[in-house]
Structure formats: C-alpha cells, structure tokens
Amino acid sequence: MQSFALLKTQIRKYKLTPTYYFCLHLPTNNSNMSEKRALTMKDIARELGVSASTVSRALKDSPLISPDQRERIQRYAREHNFLPNELAGSLRLSHSAPSKLIGVIVPQFTHYYFSTILSGIEEQASLRGYRIIAAQSKERFEHEEHICQSMLGLRVCGVIVSQAKDTTHYEHYQQLMNAGMPLVFYDRICTGLNTNRVVVDDYMGAYNAVAHLIQTGCRRIAFYGSDMHLEISKNRYNGYRDALLKAGISPDDSLHLICDNRADAEIITPELLASANPPDAAFAVNDDTAIGILYTVKRMGLRVPEDFSICGFTNGERAIACDPPLTTVEQRGNQVGKEAVDILLDKVEGLTPMNKIEKRVVKTRLIIRGTTRPINP
Amino acid sequence: MQSFALLKTQIRKYKLTPTYYFCLHLPTNNSNMSEKRALTMKDIARELGVSASTVSRALKDSPLISPDQRERIQRYAREHNFLPNELAGSLRLSHSAPSKLIGVIVPQFTHYYFSTILSGIEEQASLRGYRIIAAQSKERFEHEEHICQSMLGLRVCGVIVSQAKDTTHYEHYQQLMNAGMPLVFYDRICTGLNTNRVVVDDYMGAYNAVAHLIQTGCRRIAFYGSDMHLEISKNRYNGYRDALLKAGISPDDSLHLICDNRADAEIITPELLASANPPDAAFAVNDDTAIGILYTVKRMGLRVPEDFSICGFTNGERAIACDPPLTTVEQRGNQVGKEAVDILLDKVEGLTPMNKIEKRVVKTRLIIRGTTRPINP
C-alpha cells in the first residue's frame, strides 16, 4: 500500500485533489449532481443586490425592512418558488427550537390497526405543521434499535413508538430520552419504563362486549387471548371476567384459551366444541381469531349467531367482509394516533412540562353486527 | 403601535433582549429545552483535548489519525452513544451528496394496497440506508401541493408519489424536478408528465383472471370497473375484452358496468341478475366490489361458485375473510414499492442517468380460491 504522506506531498506539489480523499470516500463523481440545485437566500441576495440577512428578514415580514424592499424580495421569492432550507434553519436554531420532524416506529405498516394509528399520527402532525419519519420494526428488536439510532442521528423532535413483540431491553429508548427527546408509546407499551402512553380501554372494551353476549342470552363464553404476560391480554381478560361475575357467572378456566390467530383458532375450536360442556359463545382478542372461530363453527354445522355467538376486537376491514359480518370492538386507531401526537408536541412546544408523564386511555366502542343475536328476545 | 427604533435604542442602552424579537417570534421561553441536548463532536473534542477535525477523522477511521488516538476517541464516542448530526452533515455536503431522506406521498395509509406499497418502500429504503418521510394527500389536491412544498423545504433526495384522484395540474411536481429531485410515480401515474413510474400489469392481470373464468366454464362474464378515463380501468377492461375474444366470445356492452365499490355493487347486481340474459360470472376491478357482488349473489339464492363465479383484484385482507374466500388478482404492492425505491435511488446515487426515464411493470399473480370453480371439470 502506498504511503499517504508521499501522496500528500505530491498533491501539494502538483496541486492535485488529495488522494487520500478517494481512499476514504468512494469517488463521488455523481454526474447527476450539480446540474440543478434549490434556490437559497444567498442567491436571492446576490440577484437583488442586498445581503442575506435582509432577505431572511424580508421573507419573515420583519418590520425592520422597508415596505418596498420587503415586497420586492417577497415577489422575487414567490416568482422563483423559493423555499427556505428547513434543515439549515433547524440546525441554526437547534438550541432554541427543535426540528419539525417526528419519528414514528410501527411494528408493521400493513397491519390494519397500525395503519389507522399511523394515519391518525400523520393527520395530526400535519395539522400542527410537522412531518413524520416512519419506519417499521417488522417485529425485530435489532431493527427497532437501529431505527432509534437513525432517529437520534436525524435529530427528530420526539418519537412515537409501539414495541416489537420481542423487545425486552430498553437502553435504546433511554438513549433517546437522554438526548432530550420526548417519547410516547402506543398500543404496545414498554413496561420497563415509566413513560407517556396512549392505550385503548381494553378492560371496558372487553367488559362491554361480554356484557352484550350475556345480554343476548349467552352463558358459556370462551375467551381466546394471547399469552397473559402482555398487558393487552391481561386487561381484556379482566374485563371478560368481571362482566361474567357481574352477571353471576363464575369464570371457567377450561374456557380460557391461549390463542390469538386464525390458524390456531381453527385447530383449537373443534376440540372445544366437541367437549362435554361446550361454550355457546366466544370473545376473541382480535378479528383474525374471531373469523377463524366463525368459519370453524359454521363448518361444524352450527348456525351463527343462532347457535353460537362471536365477538372480535379491532374492527378492521375484515369485520364487514366475513359472513355474517362480525360484531367487534372498535379500537379507534385514528384517535390513538392523534392523542399520541398531542402529548408529544405539547411537550416539544413547551405547553406541558417534560417531566410530567401523560397516560391516556382511548374509549372503545362496541360495533354490533351479525355474529351476535339481537338484543330483544 | 410603539416604534421599533425606540425599542431598539432602549434595548441597546439597557442591554435588554431586543423587543422586536418578541414581535416576530412568540417568546420561546420553552422551559423544556436546554436541559439536555445531544452530544456533538465539539463536546467530545473539548472533553478529550483535541480538535473537532481530529474527532471527525477518528470516527471515520481515517488513517491520518494515530491508532491509539483513534481508539481513544472511538471508545469515548461508543461509551457515550454518540451519533453524528445527520442534518449538519448533509448540509455541509449538500453540493456533493444529497440527504438520505426520501419523500413519500400516499393518497391514504389505511387503504390496504397502499399500505403494502408503503411497506415495500420503507423496507427497501431502509435496506439501502435511507429513511422515509411519509405523508397522506387524503385525495385532496391542495394537501398534495402542500406536501410537495414541505418535501422541497426538507431537501429530501427524491420523491415517490401516487396522485390524489382530483389532481390535474402538476406545477408542484415540476417544482421538485427543477430543484433537481428525481420523481417516481406509482399506481396513479401523472399522465401530463413523462416521468419514472411503476405500475402493475393491469392488462395481463385481467386477462389471466378472465381466461381462468372461461377455463372453468363461465361464458357470460360481467365487468365491474371504474370510470373509463382512468388508466387502470382502461387496461383492465382491455385485458378482459381480449381474453373473451381469444375464447371466441364477443364482449356484450350490457355486461360492462361502471361500478367500483361494494355499496354500488349491491344495488346494481340484483337488476343484472334479474335481466333476460343474466351473467354467470363477474370480474371486478377491486376486492371491495367483488365482495359486494358475492354477498348479493348469495342473498339471491345462487351458489358461489357452482352457479356464479367471481374474481376480484387486489388480494387484500378481506379476500380471505369472506365466505367462500375470494379468487383475486394479487397486486404485489410490496414489489411495486421496492422497484420505485430502486429507480429513485439509482438516480440519486448516480448509477442511472437523471434524464433517463424508467417505466417498470410489476407482474400480477392470480390467486385461485373459493369463488371460482376448480379447473378439472
């Protein structure tokens, strides 16, 4: 390998571009660059024979600039579609005002519930003059970690996040907070950290759903839920249990199933229905599972809802696509997203103290459709 | 109104913060700021008693820095979770290398097909070391325009976009191109502009679907499509028509329906089935419409697929939620998103000349399920 110092000397002697540059960065002979670039304040200043400060002030309607000068500069900017470089601006002001970019981490864009939340986040952020940088963890811890690094590098003003399923450490979140960025969790909360959060009222959602099943005549109601170490599962189970107790029905552990997807539901349900004392209804923690139950029950010759009632949780696109349409608990993802943005930006803009921890609960709504019987007997 | 000059004088005399500042910018007494901030190279330099240049070079593994110094600096950075401010870096290098942010404009996040595309875009961008700024036009032209302004202000390296339904002007796209940003359209192409685009093979998708219907014994196949001025509708209709012609069936105009949603399908279909010469199958431009047809047909006492076959287009979540599951054309949104990113970044990184216009077509795939009959008779 050739010595750098020798190169440097030659470079000086012959006035070449330093060669070690090429060793560090691949030659950026990007022929696509440099043809066109965005207009800057300096360009305008040069063109109109004033200083960049004057341009800056004129465009901000500062009263320090004379009216005609102001008008002249604004007209030029308008006619040439000038837009100030926000990155430069937020760099300059980084000590007094943060950037107008919000980091958003989502486990999976294509998951319906998450897409409604993302939509709510985007809508509210946009309304308050912010843009979002959205990334998917794809349920992988290392992706989540890497995304957090990016967000830190990009100096977003704060981060809104739902954890990947396998996340158990949270140094990466701590890092963001150390850099002064507020953090808001939604849906899948980080239990190891006492932070801002927006969740759905899982308890009442489940309670009302089960109360409705009881009201329409069901007595043996199965619960299909995820592993009980998840907050969501716990809360929904408690709502289910309390609704039963309120109606004087004591919960039966054999009706408490660990099952949260359609494939498993189609395996488990036949056994359950063939048992000595089968259920007459099911409450599932998501629509996917509910649909699995629905079609299994139908396939086994039972009528829904006449012989068997079902209630899901989510109210996604599928709920009205199945036959009969699914009675389910609406999760209002849009609202969850909006509340998360409000919590975050209220802190960013100093309307709420940084150290105050906000925990909001979004009300759910029971959507009654065809998999449960009508209320009037 | 009080004079500014007077204020300025007093300000100078008493060494106050200039009052006109308060008139321009609302008081930024953001008590949340300034407590914590992200670490910078300067901080590290000060701490270790070297210059910022040395830190910069050490972190970039420059051979100009002595090995032990390099190790010392890198260790400090690692231990303190230092991440360089990307915005500052890309500002400095804005003339030789663009930022690593891609602007993405989507009509609606919650629309399943768009969410798969967005997912594909994010995945591929992430793989190539970029992040996305995602925004929804919500089908409103003025939103789209405003988002383009933002993207320009944020100096993204390029924009990937699908038009809002009511967009007919395209100065806002032109502006982006004038600033040197490559543009890639997907799904809803801007017909007024000759630009990079990724679309799905609508023609072959429809052709294969209809050919399948014919192969399984259908003879009178209805076409449910959108208004014919949309590219998508035209291409799918042509595929439908050619498949019929190929089989020696002449298209019947009375079977060509303008209908692209479930509600309309539920209104139109009964009339159609009650007509003198009713169809024995339907091909719809999306799953929503197909599901509307499906349930209407079932409600009228016909069996699907024995008496009537149906094929949709999209293969969204709903396609496997309905009963029977829907035969449909898979649009492979993920692939569309990835191709769009590749076109864009190949230009940004100088692998492809800027002025070369790329037009890619993503192959569709027919997913045969329960709303069409088996192929063996």
Next chain:
DNA sequence: AAGGAGTATGCAATCGTTTGCACTACTAAA
C-alpha cells in the same frame, strides 16, 4: 548538521439560515 520524507494534528472555511450588534443616513427638536 541540514534537508527531506513522513506522521499526526489543528485551523479555517464551507453548507444555508438566523440574529445580535454596528453602522449609515436620515429627520426633528433644541
């Protein structure tokens, strides 16, 4: 011993925007 080669570092300018301060040229009152 002197000069040159080689090594490791710092200085300063740059990117585009913002803003405290200094400065000039007025006007009006004393």
Next chain:
DNA sequence: TTTAGTAGTGCAAACGATTGCATACTCCTT
C-alpha cells in the same frame, strides 16, 4: 448646528460536520 432619535442595512458569528491546507514534530539520509 448640534444632538438625539429613528429607519433600514450589512457584518459576522453561530448551529455541527467535513475537509483542504498549514503546521509541528519525528526520523532518516546524506
């Protein structure tokens, strides 16, 4: 005619990272 007040501009220093150049030092050769 001072002199104070006022209006309008420009200069220069930030923000954080990068990098061409200068420099300070060591070591080797003649």
